[in-house]
Amino acid sequence: MKIEFEVISKSQITDAIRNTFAEALKRQGKVQGNLQEKADRCKLLCIAKIDSEVAGIGAIKVKTGSDFSAQKACLPDLCNDFEWELGYLFTEPAHTGKGIGKNIARVLIEAYGAGNLMASTEIAANPAMLRILENFGFRQYGKPWKSAIHENYLGLFLRFQ
Numbered sequence: 015m016k017i018e019f020e021v022i023s024k025s026q027i028t029d030a031i032r033n034t035f036a037e038a039l040k041r042q043g044k045v046q047g048n049l050q051e052k053a054d055r056c057k058l059l060c061i062a063k064i065d066s067e068v069a070g071i072g073a074i075k076v077k078t079g080s081d082f083s084a085q086k087a088c089l090p091d092l093c094n095d096f097e098w099e100l101g102y103l104f105t106e107p108a109h110t111g112k113g114i115g116k117n118i119a120r121v122l123i124e125a126y127g128a129g130n131l132m133a134s135t136e137i138a139a140n141p142a143m144l145r146i147l148e149n150f151g152f153r154q155y156g157k158p159w160k161s162a163i164h165e166n167y168l169g170l171f172l173r174f175q
Contacts, residue, residue: 015064015065016064016065017062017063017064017069017112017114017117018062018063018064019060019061019062019117019118019121020060020061020062020063021058021059021060021121021122021125022058022059022060022061023057023058024054024056024057024058027053027054027056027059031053031059031061032050032053032054033050034061034068034071035049035050035052035053035059035061035071035073035102036049036050036052036053037068038061038068038070038071038104038106039052039071039102039104041104041106042102042104044163044164045102045163046163052075052102053073055075055076056073056074056075056076056102057073057074057075057076057098057126058073058074058122058125058126059071059072059073060072060073060118060121060122062105062114062117062118064109068106069105069106069108069109069112069114070103070104070105070106070109070114070115070118071102071103071104071118072100072101072102072103072104072115072118072119072122073100073101073102073122074098074099074100074101074122074125074126074131075098075099075101075102076097076098076099077093077096077097077098077099077132078099078101078132078134079093081132081134081168081170082096082156082170085159086156086157086159086168086170087155087156087157087158087159087169087170088156088157089155089156089170092155092172095130095174096130096131096132096172097129097130098126098129098130098131098132099131099132099133099134100119100122100123100131100132100133100147100152101133101134103115103118103119103143103146105118110142115142115143115146116146116149119146119147119150120150123150128175129175130172130173130174130175131152131172131173131175132170132171132172132173133147133152133170133171133173134168134169134170134171135147135168135169135171136161136166136167136168136169137154137158137166137167137168137169138166138167139166140166147171147173150173151173152171152172152173153171153172153173154169154170154171155170155171155172156169156170
């Protein structure tokens with residue numbers, strides 16, 4: 015079994031990469047809108063492959079500024095301290111528990127370098143993601159809010175550099 019993690023910068027995004035990324039987001043089922051355009055919001059993408067098949071994705075994307083709002087985490091004063099977000103992390107169900115998500119996060123954070131990062135994730139429904147974020151120095155700030163896409167509550171996680 016060969017695992018590869020490819021980091022792709024915004025200038026290297028092709029239609030084939032957009033399609034791969036969009037298909038993974040569709041399987042994840044937690045992102046709305048034009049999924050093909052989501053790749054274009056990203057500074058960096060990571061596509062993990064096992065034996066040449068997509069096993070997971072992730073990105074450093076433009077922050078979701080509304081996550082800081084009074085309707086969500088209620089931390090508007092911190093919004094300007096962040097430009098980028100670790101997000102779109104998804105591991106194919108057949109490959110969970112193999113460290114794919116953790117390694118996607120690691121290679122993206124390393125490629126991103128120094129600087130503040132934010133993330134938002136489901137609090138109770140996604141304990142693996144909470145552990146990944148905590149392992150990379152993210153901490154939950156503000157109040158949780160109910161997702162507009164599904165029934166779970168989300169939290170804002172911040173990493174200051």
